[in-house]
Amino acid sequence: MPVQGAGDQTEHLMDRGKKENQFITNKNSKIYMDLKDIIREHVLSFLPAKSLSRFRAVCRDWKLQISTPFFAHNQSNGFHEISGFFCQSGSNPPSFISLDPAAYGVPDPSLKFLPEPVDIRTSSNGLLCCQGLRGLNAYYICNPVTKQWKMLPKPNASHGSDPALVLIFEPSVLNFVADYKLICAFPSVDFDNGYEFEIYSSREGVWKVFGEIYFGNKKLLPRSGVHVNGIIYWQATDGGIVVFDLVMERTQLLYGDYDSYNGYRSGTLGMMNGKLCLTKVHQPGLVVLVLSNAYKNTMQMRSNVKTWEQKHQICLSSSVLSGAASNDPNGRNVLFAGGNIILVRSGGKLYSYDMKTKAVQCLLDELDQGARAVAYVNSLVEI
Structure with missing residues (x-):
């Protein structure tokens, strides 16, 4: 039923x-x-x-x-990867070499949006510091992505024809407007063999000469400056490193036990994992040293504490390093070492080495002997 x-x-x-x-x-x-x-x-x-x-x-x-x-603002805080390099020879317009052309780039690599031809001096997290090649040799801070720029006021002191500049821009979630600093070490006109230091702060909008003077009969390499945790390091022509503490406003000379590392007196300074590093071509590849103790000078004689420790030994093929001499006195073969990227000149070719992926990439087949390279982060930061 x-x-x-x-x-x-x-x-x-x-x-x-x-x-x-x-x-x-x-x-x-x-x-x-x-x-x-x-x-x-x-x-x-x-x-x-x-x-x-x-x-x-x-x-x-x-x-x-x-x-x-x-x-x-959020993008400038979230993206910090090295994206490529601005290269420039003599007074020629700059060009941009991207580590990944599909992802990284700028609309005007020659920086024609600036009011005059410039020499790119230094960079930091998406901002470039350029110096005009005409008239007053003014400093410009710009973002090549947005084409925004600002001309800085004239410094109080004469910085010379090839100033030792370091740009500091550390993005912060709390600072909606980019807050940057430009520091210059320049030969003193009042004291022989001395260096003085002048700083421009975007927050204050003025230049200020520090009271500290470095006396040490050293000549700084103009494009060697590196900022790490409030301290700036410049290489000297004889292999020493002049240190300037921005907080304490004090200088010192950093001696290193280079000789124990097979004569690594030269090399290129950079920052990796928040620490100062020294990278040098050393056959059959590259050697990366990390600053482990900056106070070796004050310790007793025959102390076993080392200023530098070897962090990485990188092997590269003979074809990559065929044109790079390991005895280069000024470390010119390593044009940049920071973050995860090392930039190496070998003969007329330019190679990049990625510390994460271990990948070697030929970026350029013909590079001028005197070409300079400035690292760049592809950021939307607004000035």
Whole structure:
């Protein structure tokens, strides 16, 4: 005997199944929408500027998101990877060499948006410091992505024809406006064999000469300056390192036990993992030393404490280093060493070595002998 209402129950169950499937589909759609929101709100800001310029075309929401000043602020805090290098020979216009042309780039590598031809002096986290080649040799701070720039006021002191400059820009979530400093070590006109130090602060908008003077009969290499944790290090022509503490406003000469590392008196200074490093070509590859004790000078004689410790021994193929001499007195073969990237000149070729991936990449087949390279981060930072 058929049960009364069975058909109704079956129909009810079928309808229920349809509703449940519909609910699941709607739920998945909601998850998908949430994922798009997550990418837009929390992922995009960790991408380089060139990639973001392409992503503006994805949809209207992404274009509006990427175009806001608040997004530019977040991106400058979230993206810090070395993206490439500005190269320049003599007074020729600069060019840009990207580590990944699909991801990193600038719209005007020759910096024609600036009011005069310039020499790129130094960089920091997306900002470049350039010096004009005409008239007053003014300093400019610029972002080559946004083409924003600012001319700094004239310094109080004469910095000479080839100033030893260091630009410091450390992005902070709390500082919506870029707060940067430019420090110059210059030969003193009042004291023989002395160096004085002048600083420009974007927050104060003025130059200030420090009271500290370094006496040591040293000549600094102008483009060797590195900033690490509030301290600036410049290499001297004879292999020493002049140190200036920005907080204590004190200088010292850093002696190193270079001889115990097979004569590593020369090399290129940089920062890796928050520490000062010294990188040098040493066949069959590269050697990276890390500063382990800056106070060796004050310790007793015959102390076993070392100023430098070998951190990495990198082997490279003979074809890469065929044109790089390990006895280069000024470390000119290593043009840059910082973050995860080492830039090496070998003959007329330019190679990059990635410390993370161990990958070697030939960036340029013909490089002028006197070419200079300045590292760059593809940032949207606003000046």
